[in-house]
Amino acid sequence: MSTDTGDQYQEILQGLYGMLERFPTRNIDLQEQTDLVADMGLDSINVMELLQEIEDRFDIIVPLNVMSDVRTVQDLATQVQRLIRENS
């Protein structure tokens, strides 16, 4: 990973942490390996809210087939980075 993409990834990750903190997190420490559903307990309505924030903030459209394979914060950040790259 070059420094640039590494920086971009970190920026996305921090952005995601900011969004995720507003959901009921059951006092867990958010980390890259935190499982969005199993650890955080996000339900389908929460996920939709999160997606809306992600789409608006990063100006991307997140296709469905992407989310069906996302489990952790890291998975999500990686996909967001990929979508931003494809967009530019």
Next chain:
Amino acid sequence: MQPTGSSHDLGLRPSTFSTLCEALDYAAGGETGVNFYNGRGELYCALSYGELREQSLELARRLLGLGMEKGDRVALVAETTPDFVRFFWACQYAGLVPVPLPATVHIGGHQAFVNQLRKLLENCRAEAAMAPEEWLSFLQEATEGLELRCVGTPDVFDALEPAVGELPGAEPQDTAYIQYTSGSTRFPRGVVIDHATVLANINDMALNGLRLNDQDRFGSWLPFYHDMGLVAFIIMPMATQRSVDFLGTRDFAMRPRQWLELMSRNRATITSAPPFGYDLAAMRVRASDAEKWDLSNWRVACVGAELISPEPLQRFAEALAPAGFNPRSYVACYGMAECSLAISFAPLGEEMAVDCVDAEHLQQAHEARPLDPETAEREGVRVAKYVDCGPLLPTFEVSIRDDDGNPLPERHVGSIHLRGPSVMSGYFEDEASTREVMSPDGWLNTGDVGYLVDGNLVVTGRKKDMIIVHGRNIWPQDLEFLAKQQPGVRFTDAAAFAVTDEHQHETAAIVVQCRERDPARRDELVKNIKGQVRAEFGIECVVELVPPRTLPRTSSGKLARSRARQEFLARRAAETAAPSQANVVNGPGKAAAPPVEENRDRARRLA
């Protein structure tokens, strides 16, 4: 691009046709049609019924080019797209049977969704299957090893060699579609609906439930694989020559304000949603929205499909009052896929009526004795409140029966039996399940429980053991199955049922018998079950681990789910009373409040 208009010179014919093909032939003579909006509120496709008919006829020939025969099933992943609608009507002209498949996958739910699709494809023995581009990979996985004539995106079907000769079309008794709303995901049951059947229900709704006029316009975000989305918003507008505006379900869930923006912009008059839909929208509406919107044309806001709690509806009405939303637009309704769609509507333009009855007497004597809340409070008697779902549509015969099948008088609670021209012919190729619910003389046992007051239907409980979250039916067997898949959990070890959380929302609880003593492994088990349930159903559930032989069984060894539920609630209540002794429950602490019986019983469903 301009949306299709709301009115035209073509005379309103409220579904007085013998087949859906005949209905579309008629609607094609007008100027109304279907309109599709994206998540940013932009119109991306507007088709008049005339254009839709032309495209459907063209596609019908290409479908027949695959060599399919009359009555063969074509599975359609039912994303909210113009293609779904085009395929649905093409199947009618081609004499084929469209089968809408769910288009909803939860985060991390890849495999669960593929399995579900495969079950349905196998159950209906589909000859062909269509999915939009973004769903294709799931469909391909689900059809691996199955012998279908064609699996692909709309483009693939549009490139097929068309058949020559006359299109077979349809007869009134031909199957119009198969609906999988009511079955469990593991043991699906396809509701078979004929042309005459669905048209009878729509005619009844148009004339009596909704009293359609020639200015009405529909708006919806409901999924096309749901009976309300399909029948009330695809078939009904077409069969009554009305325009309809569609917003994708996922787009609604992400940006609920778009629904109201759209209702306002096109001055739509009729929409429908489960209570949670109004709730979601109310949470996101801004004061500035309500000032700029005009919802004064909105005359029917149907509420159905799940437990109706008045609070979110009140919040919604208050937030939208500045936009001219009238709370008398709310119409409580009751229905199910087995009856095409609708069974009863509360009267239009009236406030939602609530029947207050003596809760104790209801439980003991199964009689709904009226009791006004003030008297009840003075005398310290518990009141149960139920929303009145109005008179049955006139084509239905209703009979409330006791457990032995004897008819009961008014205000006596029993299972709701219905007969009439809107009732299904049966479950697809499943005689045993059909016989379970239908008598030879045409009575359908809905499985739901309720009573009649002056001919109005009041529903107090629904299909045995069903769990309803966000308007979706979840079968306890499916949740139990997921628990039993875990290592160390045996086949007889799980019981699932509905409970209400601290916000009075219905959710699921699963009690699992567990021999494990190591706390870390116990936590792991709970976490895994919850994760599986989320992946498959997208809901948060409560999981309780109990020692072996805790779950109650009947004398024949069958799981006694309602008793398991009562015992669970009793344990919860004891735990709340003495929190220091809490050591068995592994559910989230925030859901520890004992569920309230009355609220669960206020259940109302529109399939």
